[in-house]
Amino acid sequence: MATVRPLGRPAMPAPPPRKEPPPPRRQSAPAMPLHTPPAAKPHDQRTLDGGWDRRLGRGIVSPDSSIDLHGHTLDRAYARIDFGLETAIARGDRVVLLVTGKPRAEGAREGRGAIRAVVTDWLAASRHAGAIAAVRPAHPRHGGAGALYIVLRR
Template sequence: MAGRRLDADERALWARVIASVTPLVPVRTKDDPVVPATEQPAIAPRRGRNIVAPSPPPSPQPRPAIGETLDGSWDRRLTRGAIIPDMAVDLHGHTLDSAYRLLDSSLDRAVRSGARVILLITGKPPRADLRGERPMRGVIRAAVGDWLSASRHAAHIATVRNAHPRHGGTGALYIILKRDRCAA
């Protein structure tokens, strides 16, 4: 957006404002030598205060991520409901704490036994009432994703997918574990 031109008094006032400002980051002219970023000095003191250049944020620690891809045959079998779970874990009737403990112990058992597919039954969310309000998602179902990604077994989980209707549909999840390469 183009602005109006400044008159002589406004230009003089603006020049005084610019002269009184000390930039936080020094402005480089084309005559200044290029200094590598690792050798850049801290920002110059401003009005008697020492201003230290902010340090870059710490890089996040890599966590074992739960993958989002499987090969095509797995995807087709999951979509058709042709998967037969090796074990099922039903979290109905549990509190958050007891559901977490049951899920953790079940994952431990599944990893040790070499299971590949766990059917995790969380329960379907409540239906919308007649007023058309959206149903609230169950608290256990909402917490499962965080539990799995922060789990001590996260490195063993290949992916998590919604279950086929014959296995519970929206009320259940498939947890696909990675194949144990040492046992093969």
């Protein structure tokens, strides 16, 4: 023990120098983004709560009105959708059933399913797009694959 020396206290590192907070910066107008993101489509999947989606999926919701596009050309179908939505909005309808016909099957004749193929784009670009909360596939009791529910905003 005569040769043993105490190690002593280890040296504590010096605390880091204290930085002064930077002076407050003047608020300037936010920079404009280089490009604006595209606006969300009115039938975006996140526009309804789960209760609405469950009720639509089960076919519990009864449409307030319907628009049938069977037998119409593309031009006449677009005009009929426009007029039908205008009428439904004026009446205060909440759910409109849009009967488009079933989608085109592989090998089907050329004109079949043309309306169904473009109807979601029409709805997104229509003058009523702001009034549309969501577009969902219809329950089989309301037409299944040949129809859509258009849920209108209050």
